[in-house]
Amino acid sequence: MARPHGRMNSGEHRRVALVTGAARGIGAATVLELADRGWSVLAVDIASDDPALPYPMGSKSELVAVATEASSRVSRVGAVRPFVADVRDPEALRAAVAEAVDTWGGLDAAIAVAGVIAGGDPLWEMPIERERAVMDVCLGGVMNLARAAIPALLARPEPRTGRFLAVASAAATKGLPLLSAYCAAKAGVTGLIRALGAELGGTGVSANAVSPGSTDTEVLAETARIYHLPDAVRFGGQQPIGRLLAPAEIASVLAFLAGPDSSAMTGAVVPVDGGLAL
Ligand SMILES: NC(=O)c1ccc[n+]([C@@H]2O[C@H](COP(=O)([O-])OP(=O)(O)OC[C@H]3O[C@@H](n4cnc5c(N)ncnc54)[C@H](O)[C@@H]3O)[C@@H](O)[C@H]2O)c1
Incomplete structure (x- = not known):
């Protein structure tokens, strides 16, 4: 059963993933990690700014650069493709799933990484369009991906090893002001993953999440701005590990969960937080 880094045995098909939020940060690191492990990947991102949010999203050029770098690592031209879609748009995600299935013959993992942060006011004073952006991307986007992708995961022949994965947060269990x-x-997201784990029971398809702690990305930089801090580095001191996490450290756990070696897990929410939740 030992398969270094969950690599495929010869004779198994090359595994296919769809990753949202892929232009930068944890999503980009996940695309690169999966490519290193031999996966074909559709790298999905909105790749344009959201007028409701005061900080920039990933760009089209960042998304294309991630796909190009990842394709070069897997040494097959086109093994990682960029795809622009807003996770709030179920039709766009259906088109993304269809693109992956048509290109590579099926889907083995759908990984919902896309997320945005907004705050700075108590809920009752927060502009409603910011609240909606956070809820619709961070929760609605994960549900939309589940709706679009799980039928493709179930369409693989038995015995299946499909994986639906989501990125939650230490914020799922901590009450963070503002x-x-x-x-x-x-x-x-954590409630959804537990319910999907139960709903998918017996299918061979599992649902799991990771809950990252403070990770060095634009979401954390925006969190520092929300709290009027000069930079995000000090968040690292709140974690027993004593530093910020790197996106690649979250990506390696996601890649493990995406692979065959996570076969005993479903409905799990795995803290990858340097001990923040302790
Ligand atoms: N950085 C942290 O400390 C931290 C901690 C816990 C959880 N997270 C979560 O990790 C995930 C990745 O965020 P990150 O930290 O890498 O930040 P990031 O801002 O660098 O990456 C988020 C990516 O999602 C994309 N995106 C945003 N809205 C989208 C939409 N509607 N449709 C498609 N793509 C969209 C952005 O363009 C961007 O490329 C998010 O779900 C975030 O909430 C981050």
């Missing part, structure tokens, strides 16, 4: 919508959305 980030109430974000906490609510991330707690929603």
